[in-house]
Amino acid sequence: MIGYLPGRSPLHRAHPYTTLALAGALLLGAFALTQPREVWLLVAAAAVFSAVGGVLRASARTALLLSLPIWVLLFVLHGLLGADPRTTVGPVALSVPGMARALVLGGRVTAIVLGFLTALATVSPHRLVEAMTAGGVPFGRTFLLASTLTVLPRMRERATQILEAQQCRGLRLGGSPLARLRALGPLALPLVLGALAEVDEQVLALDARGAGSAARRTALDPPADSAAQRALRAALLVLVIAAYAWKFWSMRG
Amino acid sequence: MSGCDVRVAGVRFAYGAREALRGVDLAIAAGEQVALIGPNGAGKTTLTRLLVALRRPTGGTVTVGDWDVAGRRPDEMAGRVGYAFQHADQQLFARSVAEDVAFGPRRLGRAAAPVTEVIGELGLADVAGLHPYDVPAPARKLVALAGVLAMEPRVLVLDEPTAGLDHAQRDRVIAALRRRAAEGVTVLAVSHDLGFVAEAADRVVVMREGRIAEDRTARELLYDREALATLGLRPPATVEIGLALQLAGAPIRSGEVVEALRGTKWKETPQ
Amino acid sequence: MTALVALEGVTFTYSGAARPALVDVSLEVAAGDVLAVAGETGAGASTLLLVATGFAPRVVGGTLTGTRRIAARRCGVVFARPWTQLTGLCATVRDEIGFGPASQGWPRERVRSAAEHAMARLRVAHLADREPAQLSGGELQRVVVAAALAMEPDVLALDDPAAELDPEAADALYDVLPAVAAAGTAILVATPDRERAARVARRAVALAAGRIVARGAAADVLGETAVAGIARAAGCPPPFPLDVPALLRRVAR
Numbered sequence: 001m002i003g004y005l006p007g008r009s010p011l012h013r014a015h016p017y018t019t020l021a022l023a024g025a026l027l028l029g030a031f032a033l034t035q036p037r038e039v040w041l042l043v044a045a046a047a048v049f050s051a052v053g054g055v056l057r058a059s060a061r062t063a064l065l066l067s068l069p070i071w072v073l074l075f076v077l078h079g080l081l082g083a084d085p086r087t088t089v090g091p092v093a094l095s096v097p098g099m100a101r102a103l104v105l106g107g108r109v110t111a112i113v114l115g116f117l118t119a120l121a122t123v124s125p126h127r128l129v130e131a132m133t134a135g136g137v138p139f140g141r142t143f144l145l146a147s148t149l150t151v152l153p154r155m156r157e158r159a160t161q162i163l164e165a166q167q168c169r170g171l172r173l174g175g176s177p178l179a180r181l182r183a184l185g186p187l188a189l190p191l192v193l194g195a196l197a198e199v200d201e202q203v204l205a206l207d208a209r210g211a212g213s214a215a216r217r218t219a220l221d222p223p224a225d226s227a228a229q230r231a232l233r234a235a236l237l238v239l240v241i242a243a244y245a246w247k248f249w250s251m252r253g
Numbered sequence: 254m255s256g257c258d259v260r261v262a263g264v265r266f267a268y269g270a271r272e273a274l275r276g277v278d279l280a281i282a283a284g285e286q287v288a289l290i291g292p293n294g295a296g297k298t299t300l301t302r303l304l305v306a307l308r309r310p311t312g313g314t315v316t317v318g319d320w321d322v323a324g325r326r327p328d329e330m331a332g333r334v335g336y337a338f339q340h341a342d343q344q345l346f347a348r349s350v351a352e353d354v355a356f357g358p359r360r361l362g363r364a365a366a367p368v369t370e371v372i373g374e375l376g377l378a379d380v381a382g383l384h385p386y387d388v389p390a391p392a393r394k395l396v397a398l399a400g401v402l403a404m405e406p407r408v409l410v411l412d413e414p415t416a417g418l419d420h421a422q423r424d425r426v427i428a429a430l431r432r433r434a435a436e437g438v439t440v441l442a443v444s445h446d447l448g449f450v451a452e453a454a455d456r457v458v459v460m461r462e463g464r465i466a467e468d469r470t471a472r473e474l475l476y477d478r479e480a481l482a483t484l485g486l487r488p489p490a491t492v493e494i495g496l497a498l499q500l501a502g503a504p505i506r507s508g509e510v511v512e513a514l515r516g517t518k519w520k521e522t523p524q
Numbered sequence: 525m526t527a528l529v530a531l532e533g534v535t536f537t538y539s540g541a542a543r544p545a546l547v548d549v550s551l552e553v554a555a556g557d558v559l560a561v562a563g564e565t566g567a568g569a570s571t572l573l574l575v576a577t578g579f580a581p582r583v584v585g586g587t588l589t590g591t592r593r594i595a596a597r598r599c600g601v602v603f604a605r606p607w608t609q610l611t612g613l614c615a616t617v618r619d620e621i622g623f624g625p626a627s628q629g630w631p632r633e634r635v636r637s638a639a640e641h642a643m644a645r646l647r648v649a650h651l652a653d654r655e656p657a658q659l660s661g662g663e664l665q666r667v668v669v670a671a672a673l674a675m676e677p678d679v680l681a682l683d684d685p686a687a688e689l690d691p692e693a694a695d696a697l698y699d700v701l702p703a704v705a706a707a708g709t710a711i712l713v714a715t716p717d718r719e720r721a722a723r724v725a726r727r728a729v730a731l732a733a734g735r736i737v738a739r740g741a742a743a744d745v746l747g748e749t750a751v752a753g754i755a756r757a758a759g760c761p762p763p764f765p766l767d768v769p770a771l772l773r774r775v776a777r
Contacts, residue, residue: 124615125613126613126614126615126619127615129613133626139627142613143613146612146613147612150612154612158343161338161340161343162343162344164307164327164338164343165338165343165344166344167307167326167327167328167331168305168307168327168328168330168331168334168335168336168338169331169344169356169357169360169400169401169404170328170331170332170357170360170361170404171328171360172326172328172360173328185346186344186346186356189346190342190343190344190345190346193342193345193346193385193386194342194343194345196386197342197386197390198342198605198608200584201603201605201608201609202608202609203583204574204579204583204584204601204603205601205603205608205609205668206611207579207583208579208599208600208601208624208672209611209623209624209627209671209672209675210623210624210625210627210628210675211611211627213627213628213629215627215628215629216629217626217627217629218625218626218629218630218631218632218635219626220619220622220626220632220635221619293660293661293662293690389565389566389570390604391565391687392565392566416687416688417604417684417687417688418716419564419565419716420716420718420750421564422565445690445691446691447691448750485691485692486691486692487691490719490750490751490754490767490768491750491754493768494751494754494768494771494772497768497772498772498775507750507753507754507757510754510758511754511757511758514754514758514759515758515759517758517759517760517775517776518775518776519755519759519760519761519774519775519776520773520774520775520776521761
C-alpha cells in the first residue's frame with residue numbers, strides 16, 4: 001500500500017513539514033550510523049514513527065516486500081561471498097564480517113523505506129500543498145510534487161480500465177513470456193497515450209484557473225504550525241548533524 | 254450472422270458491503286434490441302460487466318447462448334460479445350486507426366474481418382491512416398466502436414454509445430446498429446439519450462437500486478410520461494409530437510412520425 | 525457596446541499541422557452575449573474558443589495571423605470531460621472552486637465570497653464539503669463551471685460542457701448560462717447539441733473546415749434540429765420549426 005491513508009494520528013495532524021522532517025531525519029540518520037546495533041535501533045525508531053502514525057501494519061508489510069530483493073542481494077553478495085572468518089549455519093558457510101555488513105546495509109534500506117512509506121501515508125498531498133503555498137513556494141514546484149504523490153493511485157485506476165478493455169478485445173493475460181511481452185503494448189501504450197492526451201486538457205484547465213499567475217497564491221487553509229513543532233524540526237536537524245559529526249569523529253579516531 | 258440470447262437469472266453482485274445488484278432476472282431473445290436506462294448508481298454498468306465476465310456475480314447465473322459465463326474469461330467472451338466502453342481512450346494504442354480496429358479481430362484469429370467496411374460505415378475512412386490520438390476525441394469513440402463491430406460479435410453491449418457525438422456521428426451509429434439488428438445481432442445499450450433509444454431500441458428495461466423496475470416495449474415506455482418523470486426524464490421529441498398531436502400508432506422513430514404526419518396541413522408562417 | 529473579444533481575419537494553425545484549424549475568422553463578442561459555435565467535429569469550433577479566449581497560441585502553441593483584440597481582463601474555459609479539469613490538489617469542493625481566485629493572490633475573504641457566490645449560482649453549495657473525486661459527472665461539471673466563474677471572468681468559453689452528462693444534469697447546466705450572461709459575462713458555447721444551444725444562445729456562428737460559413741440569429745444558424753428535420757420531411761414549408769412547441773404551432777387544426 002503506497003500512498004496516503006487518511007487518519008487522525010499525531011503524524012496526520014502535525015504540520016506536514018514536521019512529519020517530513022522526521023522521515024528525513026531517519027533517512028539521513030541511516031547513513032550516519034555504521035554499527036549493526038545502531039542501525040537496528042534506527043529501524044526500531046522507524047517502526048515507532050510508523051506506529052505513531054497508525055500505519056505500522058500497512059507500511060511494514062510493503063516495506064518488507066520492497067526491501068526483500070535487496071536483502072536477498074545483500075545476503076548473496078556479503079553473506080555468501082564475503083571475507084573470512086566464516087561461521088557455519090546448517091549447510092552454508094556465512095562470512096561473519098559479511099553478515100554484519102549485510103545487516104547494516106539492509107537495516108538502512110528498511111529504515112529508509114519504512115520512514116518514506118510512513119511519510120507518504122500520513123502527509124496528505126492537499127495539506128502539503130497548502131503548507132508550501134503558505135510558505136511562499138512557487139506553484140509550479142508544489143504542483144509537481146503533489147502530482148507525483150498522487151500519480152500512482154490514478155495510474156492504477158487507469159491501468160485496470162485498460163486491462164478490462166483489452167481483454168474484451170480478446171487479449172489473453174498470462175501465457176508464455178513471449179505472449180506476456182506482446183501484451184505489453186496494448187496495455188502500456190493506452191496508459192501513456194491516454195495520460196498524455198489528458199495532460200493537454202489538464203494544462204489548459206489549470207492555466208485557465210490561474211495556475212501560471214505571477215501573483216503569490218493565497219493559502220486558504222494553511223495547516224497549523226506551532227513553536228513546539230518548529231523546535232522539534234530544529235532539534236532534528238541538530239541531531240542529524242551531531243550524528244554525522246560523531247561518525248566522522250569516530251572514523252578519525 | 255445471427256445473435257445469441259442472453260439470460261440473467263437471480264443475479265446478485267456486491268462491491269464489498271454495497272449491493273449493486275439485488276436479484277436481477279432478465280431474458281433477452283436472440284436479435285432483440287434492448288435499451289437499459291435508469292439513474293446513476295442503479296447497477297446498469299455493473300450488469301453489463303457481468304455479461305463479459307469482467308465481474309463474477311455473487312449469486313445467480315449468466316448465460317450467453319449456450320455458454321455459461323461463469324466458466325469463461327473475458328477474452329473468451331470476446332468471441333461472442335462485443336463490449337463498447339463509454340470511454341474509448343482506455344483501449345486505443347495502435348499506430349493507425351485501421352490497425353487499431355484490426356486488433357480485436359486479429360486477437361480472435363479472424364482473418365477475413367470487415368475492417369475496411371466498418372471503418373467506412375462509421376465515417377472514418379478519411380482518418381484511417383492517422384494515429385488514433387491525432388483524431389478528435391468524439392471520433393476516437395467511433396474508432397473504438399469500429400474495433401468492436403469488426404469483431405462481428407453476436408451480442409453487442411454498448412455503454413452510452415452516443416455521449417459526446419455530433420448529429421452526423423450519432424446517425425451513423427444508429428444506422429450501424431439498425432444494420433446489425435437486421436442481421437439478427439442481439440443488442441443491449443445503456444443510454445440516457447432517449448432520442449437514441451427511440452431510434453434504436455424495441456424494448457426498454459429500467460433499472461433502479463440494483464433491481465429491474467420496468468421491462469416494457471420501447472413504444473409503451475416512451476409514451477408513459479409518468480414513468481419517465483419518476484426517472485427525471487422527458488419523452489424524446491418524436492414522442493412529444495406524437496402525444497401532442499395524438500398521432501396514430503404511437504410513433505417513436507423519426508421515420509414513423511414523418512409517416513404519421515403525412516397529409517398534415519401546415520401554417521405558412523410561424524405565430 | 526465595446527467588444528470584449530474582437531477577431532479580424534484570424535487564421536490559426538497548430539504546430540506541425542498541415543492545414544490551418546481556423547481560416548480568416550472575424551467575429552466580436554460583447555458583455556452579456558451568448559454566442560453558440562456550431563460545426564461538425566474537426567470544423568474548428570474548439571479551436572475558435574481557445575483563440576477567442578487567448579489560450580491559443582499561448583498555452584497550446586501554434587501560429588496566429590490576423591488581428592485579435594482581447595479587452596477582457598480574465599477568460600475562463602470549460603471542457604467536456606469534468607475529471608480532467610480538477611486540480612487534484614483540493615480536498616473539498618469549496619477549495620477546488622476557490623483555487624482560481626487563490627491563484628490570483630486575492631485576499632482570503634474575497635476568495636471565500638467569490639467561491640460562495642459561484643456555488644450559489646451553480647446550485648452546488650450543498651456539495652461544498654465533499655471530495656471532488658467522489659462526485660458524479662453532472663455534479664462535477666457544475667463544480668468545474670463554478671470554479672471558472674469564481675474567478676469572475678469577463679468571457680467564459682464552454683466546449684461541449686454537457687457531453688458526458690445525463691439529460692437532467694445537462695439541462696441544469698445550460699439553464700444556468702442565461703443568468704450568468706445577464707450578470708455581464710460574455711459566453712461562447714460550442715456544442716453539437718442544437719436544441720440546448722438554441723435555448724440559451726441568441727446568436728450563432730457555424731464553422732466548416734475552419735471557416736465561418738454562417739452567422740446570425742441562433743435559430744437560423746444552428747442548423748437542422750431533429751424536429752426541423754421531421755417537419756421538413758413531413759412537408760412543412762420553411763422556415764422549419766426548431767423545437768416541438770414551434771412545430772405544434774405550425775400545425776393547422
